[in-house]
Amino acid sequence: MKRSVPDLMTAAEPLVMVTAYDYPGGIHAERGGADLILVGDSLGNVVLGYDSTAPVTLNDMIHHARAVRRGAQATFLVVDLPFGTYHTGVTDAMRAAVRVIQETGADAVKMEGATPEVLDVVRVLSRNGIPVMGHVGLMPQTATAQGGLKVQGKDEESARRTVDGAQALQDAGAFAVVLEAIPARLARLITERLTVPTIGIGAGVHCKGQVLVYHDLLGLYEGDEKKLAKRYAELGRDAREAIAAYAAEVRAGQFPTKEQSFVMKDDVLGKLY
Secondary structure, X not given: OOOOHHHHHOOOOOEEEEEOOOHHHHHHXXXXXXXXXXXXXXXXXXXXXXXXXXXXXXXXXXHHHHHHHXXXXXXXXXXXXXXXXXXXXXXXXXXXXXXXXXXXXXXXXXXXXXXXXXXXXXXXXHHOOOOEEEEEEOOHHHHHHHOOOOOOOOOHHHHHHHHHHHHHHHHHOOOEEEEEOOOHHHHHHHHHHOOOOEEEEOOOOOOOEEEEOHHHHOOOOOOOOOOOOOOOOOHHHHHHHHHHHHHHHHHOOOXXXXXXXXXXOHHXXXXXX
């Protein structure tokens, strides 16, 4: 049975969140036992081949989220609002969030940051029945302004900003907050202070839950190891080796064999001749 927001907020065990971007990803995440699935705008990097998440559009997110939902009908689904959809005012953000919920069947949306403008959006969406997951620490949508894809919260100013942002998101109505690429002890402090779950990625073991990118945990890209991720498989290597074996058999005339071929009766073939 799909978990609700209250279920997630009061869960006794650590929460497991996995990203997914298509139908098979949704199937794998659900059957693997994820509590939540995030259709992240990281699809810009790992699926669409962009250098950042900035080019990802609302239509991109809706297209991929619909596919994920078809594969994972019984798992709580969170969809990122992409860059630009909630930065131009509450009205635009509400319109984008409603589209996501209506057109994908998602259960919640996620936004990065804790600026006054973002907090206003969180308040309005939450009051209108759209659950919001917050996100502080490293924020890929605006990483350039943060100095690149770097660990955040290592100095006092940055750490205080991260703590205050997480608290403000909770106060505005967020039901959970992602903590990305911050020191483990800072994440522990935030987790102890908040009453809503924290979900870490590169934030240590003391968060209430953890999230990993599908392609990272499955090792789909060879030579792309990240410190904040653990590779539980090497599917990129396996895929390359499988395709190379297939290519070798085709070139050697070894594929297809009788097992992959269909037959017809001799008399039918004779009539054709």
